[in-house]
Amino acid sequence: DAGVIQSPRHEVTEMGQEVTLRCKPISGHDYLFWYRQTMMRGLELLIYFNNNVPIDDSGMPEDRFSAKMPNASFSTLKIQPSEPRDSAVYFCASSLAPGNYGYTFGSGTRLTVV
């Protein structure tokens, strides 16, 4: 298995532009999580899905952030419009059963908003 695949690996964009981050979970994993990592705030859970359905989006910072999971093999995290404070590493993770196995993380997308 190729693991959790995220794209792009790096993204540099100008303030006000729309940014879309992509994630392909491990096949068969029913859970998908989006995290954001910064030096100041550490790892923050943004949103997670179970069987393609958003379960908890209480960590999404504001309305500028949205996430979708149209099918079991693809999810997107969109920021519109982007701001410099959104600069961070965004990780996607998937799991078969978090209680028993924890998560498998993707390589992350390093987002820089200038």
Next chain:
Amino acid sequence: ELKVEQNPLFLSMQEGKNYTIYCNYSTTSDRLYWYRQDPGKSLESLFVLLSNGAVKQEGRLMASLDTKARLSTLHITAAVHDLSATYFCAVLLRDDKIIFGKGTRLHILP
């Protein structure tokens, strides 16, 4: 509010020494995880602790869980430079969310 607190946050130690990283959490949970992150890399799962009293070992690392005390430890034996990394503990909540500590940045001096 759930808190997952790691101690220490930074640790510089000599090769060959032993040390312990502590992870305290503020809610009831019987699942705890340890991850490793190298600079600029993703998080790699080290240990999944599934019950009170669980102990797991891999090489020079050993993790344990005391759910009554809400405490997990990651013990490093005879440290080597390759173990330099940031180590995160994380706790499972009832709704399948995993909440991470701030991480312990470990630097092992050759």
